Amino acid sequence: MSRETTGADAARLRVPEGLEVIRKWPGMFVGSTGERGPRQMVFDVVERAVNEALGGQGGRIDVTLTADGGVRVTDDGPGIPVEAAGHIGGPGLEGLLTRLQTGSRGPRGRHTVSLSALGTEPAVANALSSRLTVEVRREAGHWVQEYVRGIAVTPPTAVGTTTGSGTTITFWPDAEIFETTHPSFADLENRFREVAALNRGLSLSLTDERSRGEAQSVQFRFPDQPRDLIACFDMGTGARVHPDVIAFEEEDSRMAGTVEVSLRWYDSHEETIRGFANSLHTYEGGTHETGLRDGVTAAVNEYARKHLLLTATDSRLSFDLIGEGLTAVVSVKLDNPAFFGATRTRLGGDGDAVHPDVKDTGAVHTCVRDVVRAHLGTWLEQHPEQAAAVIGRIVERTRQG
The missing domain is CATH 3.30.230.10 (Ribosomal Protein S5; domain 2)
Structure with a gap:
């Protein structure tokens, strides 16, 4: 940290409580440092968006495995509340991405979905990523924040206005922790199909841009009628x-x-x-x-x-x-x-x-x-x-x- 760093900046760069534990024992939170780990991180981020949608806030989630090894998750929900903007409703953006939420694990009612048996949360994915960027579109404002290995390196920054709403979280699983940082397209496809089939009206798409040539893409949405x-x-x-x-x-x-x-x-x-x-x-x-x-x-x-x-x-x-x-x-x-x-x-x-x-x-x-x-x-x-x-x-x- 440079001598010019302000007290506010120093506080922001302080390691959040629990971050060191997550990075030291990642298997406790995502199951493995093999391929299962990055897959669990995807589930952690997507699960939040799915449960917003099932709660009547949005209905579409798009997941992209990017060419540079990242994972981008975009939803059309209300957008995560940004503390700096005075948004009401929680948990707020920085709290969600840096602190484990008490009692958050596991299904919490019939309209709440868990994408995996581990049932972790976005703060875990943030802690185990080499880099994470979040964009929030809420109440006509557009906000951006960046993290490195779970630590916020910028405050939530207003970058303009928007007519839509939703959240985009892009993260890169940390190669210093995981043996592979590439989750399996087939494994994600199978689980997303299950979740969409079991929850009427939910739209889930998955796109893989990692291989050369045309991107591989699937979309799941099952109609509001008795299903096979x-x-x-x-x-x-x-x-x-x-x-x-x-x-x-x-x-x-x-x-x-x-x-x-x-x-x-x-x-x-x-x-x-x-x-x-x-x-x-x-x-x-x-x-x-x-x-x-x-x-x-x-x-x-x-x-x-x-x-x-x-x-x-x-x-x-x-x-x-x-x-x-x-x-x-x-x-x-x-x-x-x-x-x-x-x-x-x-x-x-x-x-x-x-x-x-x-x-x-x-x-x-x-x-x-x-x-x-x-x-x-x-x-x-x-x-x-x-x-x-x-x-x-x-x-x-x-x-x-």
């Missing part, structure tokens, strides 16, 4: 046992949330179920997936008994048989999602020590089971030919031993 999540996620292998996708959505006050299901049987022996809680992929399953299985089992057995597809001497069909060839997506959005353990990859169940505010973690299982049982049962009654194809195949395999 199986097709969105490119699931399902083999011939279809029935032509229709069985899809439904319902809110249930007992679990303080909503459940959405999309399912179809294929001519396969494999069971493929993908579960989400507040748009977070629950790799290890949980009560929503158990509820799905129990609801499917109940609906199929009730229909088979009622329509004499099972005789009085036939045993009850087990899910092991019913689930052969079943491909399904079950997504729950909860006011108070309760996860088992710190990884947040399994939705809480009976007896799990998960969340002090959730009194009955079994409610998710019960509600999903009941919703699936009712809607699938109705679909079977309304589509007898398709029902016969589904259940006839299961019964035949049962009798074949």
Whole structure:
């Protein structure tokens, strides 16, 4: 620092609290110093914009992997409040980019999305970047600020006026920390597709300018109507046992949330179920997936008994048989999602020590089971030919031993 540096400048260049910890142990915050780390940084920045959009403030997020190794995230939200401009609403720009927000990790209500199980925040991405530039368009003003390795090197500076609103954050993962600073286009593409498919009306685009020639670009936006999540996620292998996708959505006050299901049987022996809680992929399953299985089992057995597809001497069909060839997506959005353990990859169940505010973690299982049982049962009654194809195949395999 030069002798001419003012006291205000010295205060600005002081290392923010927590910054040294983030840079010293990056794996604690982004999971790895390999490719996973820069990918998590993208999620940290995009997640803020997605949750603004889902809160009714904007609806479009554009992510660009730039030719010089940076990542640019632009949204059309209201713009992050700038303390220096006297903007109301928080957290403010510098606070958001330099301080970890207390209690910010994890899904915080059914309209809040986590893009990853780590659930970190923009301050972490800033701390682990060699450089970061932020532009804010808010209340007709256009503001710019620059950071180097998490430290603000300029104050928020007014650079003109604007008629639009939104925030653009461009950052360069620090090569001194990461083995690679290039997140995988395919990994980001897959996760953005999931988030857009699970949240109606959200627009997410991803552009890769890093390779020579024409830039690679994808955009995801799914219409405001019942969706085929199986097709969105490119699931399902083999011939279809029935032509229709069985899809439904319902809110249930007992679990303080909503459940959405999309399912179809294929001519396969494999069971493929993908579960989400507040748009977070629950790799290890949980009560929503158990509820799905129990609801499917109940609906199929009730229909088979009622329509004499099972005789009085036939045993009850087990899910092991019913689930052969079943491909399904079950997504729950909860006011108070309760996860088992710190990884947040399994939705809480009976007896799990998960969340002090959730009194009955079994409610998710019960509600999903009941919703699936009712809607699938109705679909079977309304589509007898398709029902016969589904259940006839299961019964035949049962009798074949």
